[in-house]
Amino acid sequence: MKKLPLFFLLLIVASCKKEIDPNINNGSKIETELPQVKVLKTDTIAISGYDTKTNYIIASLLKKTVTKEGNENVQYRLAFYTNNKQIASKDLTINDCFKDSEWSANYGLSPDDDSSVSPFIQLDYGVQTDGSLQKQYLFYLADKKLQLVHEWESSSDSGVGSWTVFLNANPKNEKQTFYSRSVSFDYKDDNNDTIGIATYSDTIKIYFENDQWKKQLLTPKGKIYRKKEVSIDNFDFKK
Secondary structure, eight states: OBOOOHHHHHHHHHOOOOOOOOOOSSOOOEEOOOOOOOOSEEEEEEBTTOOTTTSEEEEEEEEEEEOTTSOEEEEEEEEEEETTEEEEEEEEEEEEEOTTOEEEEEESSSTTSOTTTOSEEEEEEEOSSTTOOEEEEEEEEETTEEEEEEEEEEEEETTEEEEEEEESOOTTSTTOOEEEEEEEEEEEETTEEEEEEEEEEEEEEEEEETTEEEEEEOSOTTOEEEEEEEETTTOOTTO
């Protein structure tokens, strides 16, 4: 990750939470200004390939502890910049992540979305190798307000693993109701890598109301409600 020059770091300091629990009705808190804190280090996160001189996120590490298993609990302050101007910031605590985890980000609800039209920003935090656990966060940035809409975990290696998909999502219609659900895929037989079992759980309605995003769990939490056998060639990983 690209580190900021010291003078830029001082400028930021001076100017200035597995799918987590889907039973949320009131939306997460919208934050714009946070108190000053001591910064241990900073990273600059490019968004969807944008030049980091224009659109980017500054991730300031505020706290880090190591677990008995050797993993890390970290607290970051994320400052979001558009056209080289800070729009909003939010503190984020990430527990039980791997050492040497890194940030990546894209506009929209997937890397395939048009980065020039979406107020949604997806952040991933984890070791950038196949099969490694990724902590993922969906933010909504509009009218100088920042909201953490959704958070989840994913891990996938050559199509085998678990992840979250978004349905009925249109990044160009920023306040349109959409849905998320957890998907997993694994081979039916260790000796056959062409046929697998897909499972679906935790479908959540995400809707805009009273100037913020809210969520409603539509299926029993943590319970598989659909399972099907499918060839890996015919499996739609985005649904």
